[in-house]
Structure formats: C-alpha cells, structure tokens
Amino acid sequence: MDEKTLDIIISRYEAPAGRLLGIMGEIQNQEGYIPRETLEILSVKLEVPLSQLYGLATFYSFFSLKPVGDHVITVCMGTACHVKGAVKILKALEEMLGIKSEASEDGKFSITTEDKKFTLEIARCFGACSMAPVLRVDGNLYGYATPENLPGILAEYGWERHEN
C-alpha cells in the first residue's frame, strides 16, 4: 500500500475510539492482508509501537499477515452450518483445491493454493444461518451449499478440475 492511500485512510480516523482497528481493517480489506511494510509505516505515523500493532494483527482473526490468493473462499463454521454439514463442505473444498488443512503459524486457518489463485479460510459465523451451510467467495455469500454444487460456484471464479 502506498503512503498516500494510507494517509487517506488515517485521515478518516481522527478520534481515538475505534481508530487502530478501523485503520487496520481498511488495510486488510484493500490489500487482502496486512503487509509488514505498511504496518511499519503505520507504526511511525501513529507513534504506536510496532509490537502493539503486531499484537493486534495476530490477536484478531480478521487480520492476516500473509498475502492471500486471487480469490478468498471463506467457509462459515457457525453452529447452524456445523449441524448442516459445514465440515463436509470444507473437506470437499480442500479436495477440490488440492490442499490439506493444517493450523497456520499464528493459529488461524488460512491456506493458499500453490498457484496463488485461491485461499481457503474459515469464519466463526456470518450471521446468515437461515441458509446454512454458507460460504463466501470474495464478499459474495452462497447459501445452501452442498459438495455437489461447489464446482459450479467455484467455476465462476475460474476454478477448473485438475485430474491427478
């Protein structure tokens, strides 16, 4: 993120209440993650220790320190989704994308495919429980997901099945 964009974001947060998380949230939204350089510049500009910003970035699950793929797929793991088979949806996606679930370094679930096309993440709950199980791709919600209708959804984002 260039400094000018960052300055514009910072200028939107004059009052101290909600400032740090608000700014970091906007960086996360625009970049898909929080680049280390941006965090360093932010630390200087706001006179907040880098360690504190790092603490926030790792404490809150909305922030990611690693770059994500072109498309981010987020599977909702809320209660309604869980009882309606969210785990099956996650497993099916892992299989489709050829990735294996493992906890990342900062304890968050986020895996990116080797070709950097897709990132698979989980969320606690989107609050769209009526159409469970739910997933989100780049901000678009898809309800009533089944392992069978996933290929159709992902095809909209350029996914193709690779035969092994």
Add this chain to the structure above:
Amino acid sequence: MKIKSVTDLVAKKKVGLQKILPGKPRIAVGLATCGIAVGGDRVYERLKEIIDKDRLDITLTKVGCIGYCKEEPLVNITIPGKPLVILHKVDESDAEEIIRSVQNGGVPYDRALCQVPAWDHVTGCVMDYGKGFDRIPLYDNIPFFQHQKKVILRDAGLINPEDIDEYIAIGGYFSAIKALTGMDPDSIIEEVEKSGLRGRGGAGFPTGLKWRITRDVKADKKYIICNADEGDPGAYMNRNEMESDPHMLIEGMIIGAFAMGAAEGLIYIRAEYPLAIKRLTLAIEQAREYGLLGKDIFSTGFLFDIRIATGAGAFVCGESTALVASIEGRTGRPHPRPPRLTDIGGGLFGYPTDLNNVETWCNIPVIISNGSGWYATIGARGNTGTKVFSLVGKVDRVGLVEVPLGTTLSTIVSDIGNGGANNRKVKAVQTGGPSGGCIPFRLFDTPVDFESLNKAGSIMGSGGIVVMDEDTDMVDIARYFINFATGESCGKCVPCREGLKHALLLLNRIMAKKGTKQDLETLALLSDTIVATSLCGLGQTAPNPVLTTLAYFRDEYDALVKP
C-alpha cells in the same frame, strides 16, 4: 433541513408517508444480507431494468427482512387501496410477470405468500393499506407469523432502511423528541425501570438500573456504547435489526444519551457485517443532516453524536471490558471487575460507560412512545417485552422469530418452526451460543425467559436457537463448542486457556472411541472447575454445552466409552 420541533417532524412524516404510500404501485424487494445472497438483488435489478426501460409509473424500493428466511427472496407489493401483498420465493424470471400483474392492478397469485390489510407500526402509526385479494391468505393466518408479536421487528421488511423519511413516517423519532423536550432524564430512566426491560445481550441485567448507575456517577465525560459484536454462532437478530431498521437503534441511543448525560456514543460492530455497517453509517449521516445528531438537538442545547467502531473477529470482545479494550485499540483481553464499565476509571478511556446490546437500545423508543405500563403487559412477570430469536439448524421453517418472553420452546420450535426439517424428529435445541446449553425435547414446555433457561442449564444468550434432530450427534455438538471456545479464549487466565484445551483433548479421545468412563468423570470435574475459576464470562460459561449434554444425553457419551 434541521428538525427543531414537532411541527418539523410532522412535516417530514408526511414526506415519508408519501414514499410508503405513493399513490401508485410500490414494489419493495427484501434486501438484507440473506435476501441478497439468495438472489434478491438480481430480482431488484431485473425489476429496475423493466421499469426504467418502459418508464413505468411504479415505485421500486429496497426494504429489510421480515424474518421469514425460508421463503426468501421476498417482495412486497402495494397497490393503492389494496392490501400489501408479500410474494415469496421470487426469482428474476418472475419480474416480468410481477410488473404485468401490477400494471393490471393485481399481483401474481402463485407467488403470493400472504396479504396485510393493515399494519400496526406500534409507535403511533397504523398503516391502512386496504382490502381485496380475497384469495390470498391473511398474514395473521400464516403459521410462521401467527404466534409472533412484532415489536422490535415492527418495521423490518416494510420500510426502506436507507431512507430516514420512511422511519419518521411510521412514528420514528417522535419518542426522541418527546423524551428530549417533554421529559427530564430522571423520568426517562424511571420509565425504563418501570418497563422491566432487561439486557438483551444475554445476561438480563435491568437496563433502567444500569442507566441510573451511569447517570449517578459524577464525571466530566461519559460514553454510551452499543454492543453490536454479535458473536454467538447461530445468532443474527442484531444484524437484521441494524440492516432493516437502523434508525430505531439510533433513536434509542439518543434517548439513552440524554437520560445518562453522555455526549458521545459508539456502536461497536463486527467486521463480518459489512451491510449493517453501511446502512448504519448512512443512517447516522441522515440523522446528522436532520439535526437529530450533533449540536443543539431539537433546540434543547443537547449535544450528542454517534461513531462506528469496527471489531476484527474476536468472540471474547463481546465481554464488556474486552470490548472497551478493543475500541481503545488494544487486544481484547478482559480484566476482573470491579472496576465495572460504569465506574470512574473502568469505562472507555477511563470514563464511566454504559454498554447495552443492539436489541436493548431498540426497545427504548417504543417504551417511551407507548409507556412502561403498556410495555410491561407484554411477556411474563420479571421478563417483560418481546425477544427476537434466530430459529435455525434442522428446523423446517428457519427465520427470525419475535415472541413475548415466556413463550415456550415448543411454541417456537413446533408451532412457528413446524418441527424438524425433512420430517425428522427434533431432539434438542441449543440456546445461547457457546455459553449456552442443549435442552432436550422433553423439556420443551420450558418457557423462554432468563430464569427458566438457566434452570434448564442453558442461558438466553443473545437469542440464537439452533435445532438439532435425531441425526445430530450431541457429543460432536459439545466438542464443536469446546473447540470454538478453545480457539476464542484470549489466553489470559489458566482455567480457560488450559482447561478448555484439555476438555477438547478428552472429547477428541471419547469421539475416537478411545475414552473410558473415568474420562467422563474427569470431563465433568474439569468443566465444573473451569466454570468456578475462570476470569470472565467466556470461560465461566464455555463448559455449559458439555455439562448439559452430559446431563441430558449421557447415553450418547456412554455408548462411546469403554467401561
């Protein structure tokens, strides 16, 4: 134009009514988050395309969600002199048929769910739509709606949440002007106390008392905060309240700020709700433009403004001290109370702070407009008013349900929800999210109020009701919640951080059929210890799903363990 007097407000009300009943057909598409996700926006775009192309004399608008999620996308049609008709399961291919019918003074009957001849918006406005369309069933006869009582969701799905005029049209901001110009802070707090309103975030603390404590503290500055960090998985009432009727929340906060003497309000909202953030931001801007926020509100000299603070995905931030830490830009780790938020040194930046849930604030305008006496007749003794629940999981009719407190689980799940989905038998419900518990079917005559749910081992929580059927594995449900709480534990205190982790290990072992009877005893003992010794509400309540499933579904555990 700034609204300074009742006359100004009445003038705006007329403008708003003209928008709701424009004297020509009005088509309103239900566009809350779930309505959009199931294709409501495509319906809206297609309707717009047709209306624009032929320059038709039809008003097209957006509304929020009336709560019948199973039937979405929903579209309302009002034709002058005729009842409002709710269409269900509409998709974009229906758009031409809808327009054609409307132009002929009718509606597409095969898409009609029900009709509403008149609607009471409770805050002094009954919308008289008209009569006709006898073939379409009445709203009051639809099983999903007939057991409900809409007080909080009185406007949801019927007015445009992005237009302040429509909120004013149905009686909005009249409570604020009544409170600020006709009542003193003490009498407002007295009304809230007499109404019996208890906090809707889950704990059920008397709202009036909390307000009085905040008011009585002597300080240069006070804050009020709205907790919109709806973190319980399976709960989305607050999202809909903000997406469908954001001004109701703002009006409640204006009244509260005046009563407690606060000049600044904050809405702490989770980042997972982008549409709610957008609509609230817009609503705040509109309220400022009308002078309902800012300096000298209603020429009373009262100054108050609201800002939005976004969360960043941490369940523990629903806890009051963690929430405040998060707004201050720190990691959300709770600290022991006292000091409470309302104490000097305990609140936001050290100032006394009142924190209430979205739905608590939403109750305020109606208490002021209709009076505490009216409010106290709704619900049960000690549990007055209505509560919105999200009825989800393996239930036939999923959706948002508003009922008087004291309504039984059986009414909610069987009568409103029509029992299990796909004719499966309902086994239990889980209420209160990760802090709640599972209540078995045989206890479904339990009235849903704060005390009765506690007695059954669960809690009211913020209002999520997740239905489990005969195929649901209850040990897996317990494991699911312990896994959730383990991940969301902030790590500050040992019982929660380590205790939950070991509870999870035990549950994993039991589910892998490697556990013993002794493991079940250890699990129960460990759970009791976590409840008794954790620092904050997260840890103190996290074992509830285990304790309740152990109590009510012990056979499922026994079947998994070696003797």
